[in-house]
Structure formats: structure tokens, C-alpha cells
Amino acid sequence: MPPRVTHLTHLTDPTVTPSSRRSAWLASGEDGTPLGTAFLRLFTKDGQAHLAELDITVHPAERRRGVGTALLDAAIASARDERRRAVIAQADRDSPAHAFLAARGFRQVLSLVYARLELAGIDQDHFTRILEQLCPGYHLTHWTGVVPPELADTYAASRRAMDDMPMGDTDYGTVVWDVERVVAAAEAIAKRGDVLHTVAAVHTSSGTIVGFSELVLPGLVLPGDGKGEGQHYGTAVLPEHRGRGLGLRMKAEAIRHAHGLAPELALLTDTAEENLPMRRVNDALGYRPTHTAIEYQLDL
Numbered sequence: 001m002p003p004r005v006t007h008l009t010h011l012t013d014p015t016v017t018p019s020s021r022r023s024a025w026l027a028s029g030e031d032g033t034p035l036g037t038a039f040l041r042l043f044t045k046d047g048q049a050h051l052a053e054l055d056i057t058v059h060p061a062e063r064r065r066g067v068g069t070a071l072l073d074a075a076i077a078s079a080r081d082e083r084r085r086a087v088i089a090q091a092d093r094d095s096p097a098h099a100f101l102a103a104r105g106f107r108q109v110l111s112l113v114y115a116r117l118e119l120a121g122i123d124q125d126h127f128t129r130i131l132e133q134l135c136p137g138y139h140l141t142h143w144t145g146v147v148p149p150e151l152a153d154t155y156a157a158s159r160r161a162m163d164d165m166p167m168g169d170t171d172y173g174t175v176v177w178d179v180e181r182v183v184a185a186a187e188a189i190a191k192r193g194d195v196l197h198t199v200a201a202v203h204t205s206s207g208t209i210v211g212f213s214e215l216v217l218p219g220l221v222l223p224g225d226g227k228g229e230g231q232h233y234g235t236a237v238l239p240e241h242r243g244r245g246l247g248l249r250m251k252a253e254a255i256r257h258a259h260g261l262a263p264e265l266a267l268l269t270d271t272a273e274e275n276l277p278m279r280r281v282n283d284a285l286g287y288r289p290t291h292t293a294i295e296y297q298l299d300l
Contacts, residue, residue, distance in 0.1 A: 001066040038071035047174035050085035086171040087298045106120035106296035110168030111273035115287035130252045146186040158209040161236035166272040193219035201246040215251035232269040
């Protein structure tokens with residue numbers, strides 16, 4: 001097919017979060033027909049101000065006609081103008097986007113395994129047995145929405161449990177969590193209409209949070225017909241408290257909570273392919289892999 005004549009319209013997403021802002025481009029034909037979009041998220045917090053995240057979508061009928069390349073060129077030029085050091089993007093393995101990024105200088109830096117759990121099919125007794133296992137010195141707590149003020153400081157401090165999460169060769173930088181960022185993240189989820197439920201592991205003698213598991217449920221769950229998909233966000237335990245099954249117990253409790261609200265819900269999770277401990281947790285909870293995605297990076 002001949003190259004598609006396109007017009008690019010540069011847009012700015014009016015929603016600015018405490019940690020990022022976003023630009024967008026709409027590609028259209030001479031007749032105004034939308035052909036594709038590009039979104040470039042610019043991280044703004046200290047530790048990640050060198051990084052941008054790219055998402056390009058082209059209508060299947062318009063692929064291999066220069067639309068994606070035009071969008072990519074515009075987004076990369078903007079990232080350079082913003083003095084970004086790296087741009088990351090994701091594509092399903094063996095998909096058209098996978099080939100597109102590889103052909104344009106992006107290198108593979110991380111593989112992510114996506115998995116799904118249908119709550120209607122879980123064995124509730126299995127989850128009960130997991131949660132009844134003794135774990136001396138620790139107990140679980142949980143909350144919905146913003147962390148309670150009395151737990152905010154210790155919860156924010158526990159977020160360093162994610163610092164050694166496998167990231168392959170990604171130049172991801174350092175995410176610095178404080179109470180302000182924790183609260184802002186929960187408020188952003190609520191603002192878009194979803195529900196954040198957090199399960200935390202507490203070191204009983206000190207009263208400090210040493211691990212957490214976040215589950216985002218679609219707003220239709222409360223109230224609604226209970227159908228749809230929820231998404232696990234972070235699950236992590238501080239290094240000095242690992243090896244006690246806390247990650248398994250926290251995630252099991254989050255799943256049991258979701259099942260009690262909406263037993264027809266499906267839950268999704270993604271894990272770095274090399275993160276074998278968390279993949280074993282997912283397997284033990286009944287998650288089944290659906291596909292693998294590749295994280296790409298372009299060094300500017």
C-alpha cells in the first residue's frame with residue numbers, strides 16, 4: 001500500500017498527576033478519519049525525571065503505511081525536547097507492535113508474564129487453609145481507599161520493598177514514596193471511579209507495616225452486577241521479612257475480599273518473567289498465564 005497521508009494534531013492531557021504529565025498526538029487522514037494515536041507520559045518526580053513512557057495505537061487497516069512512524073517521530077522529538085534519557089514502551093510478544101519497536105531502535109529490557117484468575121472457579125477452602133497457616137510475629141490488616149492516618153507513615157516507609165523488584169535492563173530510575181505520594185495515588189484511583197483495596201502485613205511487636213498487596217477493583221463492584229476485571233498493583237515484602245509466606249497470605253486475603261464482593265469478577269496480574277518467587281505465589285493462588293509482553297527501551 002502507498003504511504004498514508006496523515007495530519008498530526010498535538011494534544012495535551014489536562015489531567016496532571018503528582019508524578020507525571022502526558023502529551024498526545026492524533027493522526028488523521030486528509031478526510032479527517034482518525035488513523036492512530038500516541039501518548040507520551042513524562043515522569044516528573046525526582047528519580048524518574050529522565051524517563052518517558054510511550055503508547056502508540058494504529059488502526060489495523062492503516063498499519064505498514066507510515067502512520068505509526070509519524071506518531072513515533074513526533075513523540076520521540078518531544079521526549080528529546082523534554083531532555084529525557086530513555087523512552088520505554090510495551091508490546092505483546094510476537095505482535096505487530098513487537099516488530100515495529102524492534103525495527104526502530106528499541107531494545108528489549110524486560111519480559112512480563114500476564115495472568116488471570118476467575119473468582120467463580122476458586123477453591124475457597126484452599127484460601128482458608130493458606131490464611132490459617134501460622135505466621136508467628138505477624139498479622140494482616142487492610143483498608144479501602146486512602147491509607148488511615150495512623151498507618152500512613154509506616155506504610156509509606158514499607159514501599160521500599162519494591163526497590164529491588166526485578167526490572168531487567170530498564171532504566172527505570174528510583175521511585176521515592178512518601179505519605180503525600182501514597183495518598184495522591186489512592187485519590188487518583190478513586191477519582192477515575194475505581195476502588196483501591198490494600199492488604200498489609202504488620203510486624204506485631206513493633207506495629208510497623210512490612211509488606212503490602214494492592215488490588216484495584218472496578219467501580220461497578222460497589223455497587224453493581226459484580227462483573228468485570230480487577231487488577232493487582234504492587235505486592236512486596238521488605239527484604240528482612242521475606243521467606244515467611246507473607247506475600248502469599250496478603251494476596252490470598254485480597255482475593256478473598258474481592259470474591260466476597262463480586263464472585264463473578266476476574267483478577268489480572270503481571271510479573272517480571274525472572275521474578276520466580278512472585279510467579280510461584282501466583283501459581284499457588286490459581287492464576288493462569290495468558291500472554292507475555294516485552295518492555296522495550298529507546299536510549300536517547
